[in-house]
Amino acid sequence: MADDETNDFASPACFLHEIDPAYSGLSASMAWADVNRWRKAERERLIAERLAVPADVRAGWGEIIAAGVLAEIGDVSGLIVSAYWPFRGEPDFRPFMEEVAARGGRTALPVVVEKGQPLEFHLWQTGEALSRGVWNIPIPAERRPCMPDIVISPVVGYDPACYRLGYGGGFFDRTLAALPARPRVIGIGYSMARLATIHPQAHDIPMDLIVTEAGTVRPQADVSTVRALT
Numbered sequence: 001m002a003d004d005e006t007n008d009f010a011s012p013a014c015f016l017h018e019i020d021p022a023y024s025g026l027s028a029s030m031a032w033a034d035v036n037r038w039r040k041a042e043r044e045r046l047i048a049e050r051l052a053v054p055a056d057v058r059a060g061w062g063e064i065i066a067a068g069v070l071a072e073i074g075d076v077s078g079l080i081v082s083a084y085w086p087f088r089g090e091p092d093f094r095p096f097m098e099e100v101a102a103r104g105g106r107t108a109l110p111v112v113v114e115k116g117q118p119l120e121f122h123l124w125q126t127g128e129a130l131s132r133g134v135w136n137i138p139i140p141a142e143r144r145p146c147m148p149d150i151v152i153s154p155v156v157g158y159d160p161a162c163y164r165l166g167y168g169g170g171f172f173d174r175t176l177a178a179l180p181a182r183p184r185v186i187g188i189g190y191s192m193a194r195l196a197t198i199h200p201q202a203h204d205i206p207m208d209l210i211v212t213e214a215g216t217v218r219p220q221a222d223v224s225t226v227r228a229l230t
């Protein structure tokens with residue numbers, strides 16, 4: 001057979017582009033090995049792109065995002081809110097933690113106990129001592145494990161179904177899967193971190209919503225559910 005005859009059949013026609021991007025089912029379009037490779041490359045690209053944004057612009061976006069989260073969570077008195085110590089150009093949520101404390105909430109930081117294991121959350125508020133944990137990430141010096149009511153989860157990338165791409169440790173997914181009660185999980189990031197899909201896998205757990213400087217993203221499935229009910 002001549003080459004040009006086989007070419008018609010070399011790869012099947014792909015209609016994936018016709019699938020509604022709101023489709024939040026698991027990605028069957030790529031094998032995990034390919035998804036994993038793609039995620040590695042996307043993480044590098046997204047981190048490099050956000051670090052290329054001037055620090056003062058990022059800081060301005062961070063303030064807008066923090067205000068958006070505060071508006072979203074409302075009254076936090078009596079609640080435990082976990083945030084994070086920022087690195088690699090993540091929005092700086094330390095002022096947010098101060099604001100939560102000023103409003104009567106308690107704050108916590110995530111702690112990597114061991115690679116491949118769920119995170120722990122430990123109470124920490126501004127001014128309290130920090131020590132260095134795994135990967136030198138600052139963690140509370142005093143160990144006071146807690147169960148947060150709200151978890152703020154910084155994203156490297158996100159998609160319209162509110163799936164989160166992180167740094168590749170699988171920590172938040174493992175943690176949410178292991179917690180006895182599910183906290184409210186708010187992903188936060190710059191709108192430039194948006195991806196059409198992160199190619200969700202069985203282990204990926206979507207955020208309840210994602211707050212960016214350009215607005216709030218809720219899983220599109222919710223939108224169609226609401227439409228279907230009205």
Ligand SMILES: Nc1nc2c(c(=O)[nH]1)N(C=O)[C@@H](CNc1ccc(C(=O)N[C@@H](CCC(=O)O)C(=O)O)cc1)CN2
Nearest residue numbers: 084085086087110111112135154166167168169171172
């Ligand atoms: N600010 C902040 N703190 C956080 C998180 C976060 O996303 N942001 N985490 C959210 O989960 C946890 C830390 N997650 C991390 C996951 C991977 C790497 C990391 O450096 N990974 C290496 C690869 C390591 C490996 O493959 O073994 C790398 O990227 O070079 C760092 C932190 C807890 N603390």
Ligand SMILES: Nc1ncnc2c1ncn2[C@@H]1O[C@H](COP(=O)(O)OP(=O)(O)OP(=O)(O)O)[C@@H](O)[C@H]1O
Nearest residue numbers: 039164165166167168169170171172173174177203
């Ligand atoms: N609940 C789980 N149980 C076991 N392995 C898991 C679980 N969740 C994630 N993993 C594994 O962790 C690895 C990284 O997953 P993934 O690419 O989703 O990380 P990520 O969400 O970007 O990272 P992070 O949450 O640390 O920021 C994968 O190999 C995945 O199979």
